Amino acid sequence: MPIVATLALILFTVELAASQERTTDQVAVTVSILRDQVVAVTAGEGLVSVGLTSDDRLLGIEARGLNALVVTSTRLLGFSAQVQRWSEQRLNLNEQVLDRKVTSRLILVRSDRRVFGFQGTSGGFWKVEDLNRLGDDFQQILVGAHVAVVLTNRRALAFSAFTGGFFIKDLSTEDPVIETTVNDNIVILSTVNRRLIFRSQLAAWAELR
Secondary structure: OOHHHHHHHHHHHHHHHHHOOOOOOOEEEEEEOOOOEEEEEEOOOOEEEEEOOOOOOEEEEEEEOOEEEEEEOOEEEEEEOOOOEEEEEEOOOOOOEEEEEEOOOEEEEEEOOEEEEEEOOOOOEEEEEEOOOOOOOEEEEEEOOOEEEEEEOOEEEEEEOOOOOEEEEEOOOOOOOOEEEEOOOEEEEEOOOOEEEEEOOOOOEEEEO
């Protein structure tokens, strides 16, 4: 069977399996104006609050599945319904949040300097990777339910809801990515000479030529 057809079959099979295990929304976020608090409301009896300071200018709130994200002018606040707690990630002085993606099981945030990943299913911790490496030119973010990849002209930074940290694959500017494929659990980057594959439950990139 041709490689393209095989990959399509694999993607379809995984997509079908994932669609049968969708995570419903289990958290909502509201703001208590009088008490200067952000409150996560979970499907059970949980009400989990975190205080806002005078420096916190509220920029955005989003919740999906097990996760919730609050963006302020000074920090990122991630909430995991699984562990019932907020986790803080401070922003640097004058650091600007440019993109945010929230799925049922992970959160990805890109600033003008760094990329941040939050795993609601693995303890509710933030992971951080620098995006200011010399020569990096941001191109796009690919996001599925359980996997995300930040793509620059020189690197692919993969993040999974199930495995800790970012997994980096160096790219060649002489053999650039010309096509991308993403579903809930798999990202495939295609160049003229190779296929780079990242899967949500494996902490490594695979390569086909």
